[in-house]
Amino acid sequence: MSTAADRAGPPxxxxxxxxxxxxxxxxxxxxxxxxxxxxxxxxxxxxxxxAVGWALAGAAVLVGCATAGDxxxxxxxxxxxxxxxxxxxxxxxxxxxxxxxxxxxxxxDLTAHPLLRVLGLVTVRIGTGEQTGGxxxxxxxxxxxxxxxxxxxxxxxxLTATAPGTHREGDLATLDLRWIRYAPVSFLAPxxxxxxxxxxxxxxxxxxxxxxxxxxxxxxxxxxxxxWTVLVLVAAALVAxxxxxxxxxxxxxxxxxxxREPGGTLRVRRGLLTSRSLSxxxxxxxxxxxxxxxxVRLAGAARVDAVTTGLAKDEEGQGADHxxxxxxxPRAFADAIAAEVLREPLxxxxxxxxxxxxxxxxxxxRRALAAALAPALLLALxxxxxxxxxxxxxxxxxxxxxxxxxxxxxDAYRSLGHTLSGGYLVTRSGTLRRSTAALQxxxxxxWTVRQSWFQRRAGLVTVTATTxxxxxxxxxxxxxxxxxxxFAAEAVPGLLEPFLExxxxxxxxxxxxxxxxxxxxx
Amino acid sequence: xxTGEGTVRLRPPRNAPAxxxxxxxxxxxxxxxxxxxxxxxxxxxxxxxxxAWLLTPAAVLAxxxxxxxxxxxxxxxxxxxxxxxxxxxxxxxxxxQREWRIAPMSRIQTVDTVRGPLEQLxxxxxxxxxxxxxxxxxxxxxxxxxxxxGLVERLTxxxxxxxxxxx
Numbered sequence: 044m045s046t047a048a049d050r051a052g053p054p055x056x057x058x059x060x061x062x063x064x065x066x067x068x069x070x071x072x073x074x075x076x077x078x079x080x081x082x083x084x085x086x087x088x089x090x091x092x093x094a095v096g097w098a099l100a101g102a103a104v105l106v107g108c109a110t111a112g113d114x115x116x117x118x119x120x121x122x123x124x125x126x127x128x129x130x131x132x133x134x135x136x137x138x139x140x141x142x143x144x145x146x147x148x149x150x151x152d153l154t155a156h157p158l159l160r161v162l163g164l165v166t167v168r169i170g171t172g173e174q175t176g177g178x179x180x181x182x183x184x185x186x187x188x189x190x191x192x193x194x195x196x197x198x199x200x201x202l203t204a205t206a207p208g209t210h211r212e213g214d215l216a217t218l219d220l221r222w223i224r225y226a227p228v229s230f231l232a233p234x235x236x237x238x239x240x241x242x243x244x245x246x247x248x249x250x251x252x253x254x255x256x257x258x259x260x261x262x263x264x265x266x267x268x269x270x271w272t273v274l275v276l277v278a279a280a281l282v283a284x285x286x287x288x289x290x291x292x293x294x295x296x297x298x299x300x301x302x303r304e305p306g307g308t309l310r311v312r313r314g315l316l317t318s319r320s321l322s323x324x325x326x327x328x329x330x331x332x333x334x335x336x337x338x339v340r341l342a343g344a345a346r347v348d349a350v351t352t353g354l355a356k357d358e359e360g361q362g363a364d365h366x367x368x369x370x371x372x373p374r375a376f377a378d379a380i381a382a383e384v385l386r387e388p389l390x391x392x393x394x395x396x397x398x399x400x401x402x403x404x405x406x407x408x409r410r411a412l413a414a415a416l417a418p419a420l421l422l423a424l425x426x427x428x429x430x431x432x433x434x435x436x437x438x439x440x441x442x443x444x445x446x447x448x449x450x451x452x453x454d455a456y457r458s459l460g461h462t463l464s465g466g467y468l469v470t471r472s473g474t475l476r477r478s479t480a481a482l483q484x485x486x487x488x489x490w491t492v493r494q495s496w497f498q499r500r501a502g503l504v505t506v507t508a509t510t511x512x513x514x515x516x517x518x519x520x521x522x523x524x525x526x527x528x529x530f531a532a533e534a535v536p537g538l539l540e541p542f543l544e545x546x547x548x549x550x551x552x553x554x555x556x557x558x559x560x561x562x563x564x565x
Numbered sequence: 566x567x568t569g570e571g572t573v574r575l576r577p578p579r580n581a582p583a584x585x586x587x588x589x590x591x592x593x594x595x596x597x598x599x600x601x602x603x604x605x606x607x608x609x610x611x612x613x614x615x616x617a618w619l620l621t622p623a624a625v626l627a628x629x630x631x632x633x634x635x636x637x638x639x640x641x642x643x644x645x646x647x648x649x650x651x652x653x654x655x656x657x658x659x660x661x662q663r664e665w666r667i668a669p670m671s672r673i674q675t676v677d678t679v680r681g682p683l684e685q686l687x688x689x690x691x692x693x694x695x696x697x698x699x700x701x702x703x704x705x706x707x708x709x710x711x712x713x714x715g716l717v718e719r720l721t722x723x724x725x726x727x728x729x730x731x732x
Binding site for chain 2: 352488489490491492493494495496499507509510511514515516524525528529537538539541542543544545546
């Protein structure tokens with residue numbers, strides 16, 4: 044270490060000393076959590092005192108090891124920010140040195156879970172534009188809050204000429220508490236409700252009391268007809284889910300603030316218990332994605348995701364929210380924020396879209412009906428051989444599923460659309476999760492055109508723009524074959540044009556004679 | 566689908582794979598089919614009571630495998646086309662699900678050549694061109710290995726001469 048420190052350059056810094064305390068506390072928490080079932084399990088065999096003794100000894104060893112390990116990590120971790128590079132050295136036996144070129148740094152994220160916040164610390168994640176997973180991210184875990192802020196400002200503050208456009212800096216959006224009404228209508232609510240029920244059963248099983256819990260519930264409903272029982276239980280689960288969704292929303296979006304900082308950086312700050320700060324360089328922004336899950340859409344709202352290159356994709360526990368610029372908010376406001384973020388006068392996501400040919404509706408209807416009828420057919424076949432009850436189930440399923448499937452298919456067709464709006468390519472699709480993506484035309488780095496046999500017969504084509512940002516590819520599904528290709532050719536001039544041919548030739552089946560003509564020329 | 570003036574479509578890329586690619590695809594099909602057939606056949610030889618139950622599927626699988634090995638590669642050979650211009654790489658693949666992939670030279674990041682053991686046997690190579698998009702890779706299969714080498718050299722030269730950071 045000393046040899047390196049002697050070299051010219053800024054001094055090496057250490058991560059914060061209190062990390063040892065954090066680790067000790069966290070491990071103690073884990074140990075207590077683990078000790079309870081262990082004591083419960085061992086008490087029967089060893090007696091209560093012995094079980095507690097064993098658990099305490101185990102916990103002490105665990106906490107001791109973790110704390111010692113973290114102390115070593117603290118001693119052996121250094122970082123420094125030079126003029127050209129950010130360097131990080133870690134490791135006891137195998138010393139790992141990593142350095143990131145400062146000009147490649149695209150995002151600096153600060154997060155702090157409640158314990159870190161109490162202790163005035165943050166975790167800093169410095170990311171580059173690479174999409175190659177964890178190797179491109181440096182993590183300083185933890186440093187104190189002021190140091191985190193300083194790093195963030197220093198690393199992202201470049202003397203870039205301000206981007207064109209007169210869009211404002213400072214706050215673009217702050218939390219409106221009324222948005223919380225969109226939290227329960229997300230798909231999260233039923234999922235959380237299910238999770239709550241599962242959680243109760245699981246915990247009671249650990250405690251060996253699952254039978255009692257079920258018995259207790261059954262007792263409550265002894266005099267109620269089964270249908271009511273089911274309804275009440277489902278309602279209870281839903282209420283639990285709604286409460287959970289509201290709580291989760293508050294935890295994620297409390298103190299939400301989207302701001303544009305000098306130097307062309309967008310910054311999202313949010314979080315009730317765990318505070319997060321995500322910064323995205325505007326240079327890396329390739330567009331926005333207006334996402335409307337079904338429930339949220341019916342409530343007239345949408346959320347805005349950033350389409351950027353070099354944003355970590357699978358940060359554990361952050362999932363899809365990592366690139367969300369605006370939580371579900373009224374649609375008009377979401378459009379306004381999209382425009383503001385892109386520095387456009389009008390949001391490309393709000394542009395009128397070209398509808399797709401009716402053949403696309405036919406495909407959606409056929410697919411939806413097939414998906415709805417396949418289980419019914421299976422049930423009916425089984426029912427014919429085994430028991431008439433299954434036949435009735437099949438009938439019930441059909442009555443419920445077919446209208447739902449048709450409605451979803453029609454809605455999916457209505458959602459389809461694409462257009463060019465200024466410098467952006469806009470494509471919309473989906474029904475359960477409708478997404479309107481506006482992608483910079485300059486950000487398109489290739490095309491993939493797909494046509495299945497069915498699409499060929501229907502004169503449809505799926506045109507996909509590949510890009511370095513976001514999901515990597517944005518598709519215009521089931522567009523008219525000619526129109527879709529012309530759209531792609533117009534979106535990125537010069538790229539597709541040389542490979543297009545216009546003419547009177549029929550579009551169907553003609554590939555057969557064409558391929559015959561293509562003799563090898565190499 | 567209506568026909569007439571104004572229809573636009575993608576023209577097929579100019580070049581076909583090497584003729585030997587048909588042999589390579591056949592060998593690959595046969596190998597894929599051979600594994601389960603061999604397992605079933607060996608089991609059938611050893612387990613006398615269930616012999617009929619094992620050998621019949623083996624025979625059916627073998628027949629199907631042979632049929633696909635004869636027909637599919639011919640079909641693939643007619644479907645697969647590639648072309649490299651000064652500005653872009655253009656590849657067409659697929660029979661039922663036809664796919665055209667176009668990557669502009671200015672966005673190409675890497676050019677890889679892969680020659681598996683089977684491909685070496687047939688004197689073939691696969692060239693993969695990747696862009697900064699996780700979903701934009703373009704694969705050219707069944708190239709004569711000398712063509713492939715020339716192609717890689719040409720692609721490298723062109724992409725080096727093209728400015729830009731490819732994102």
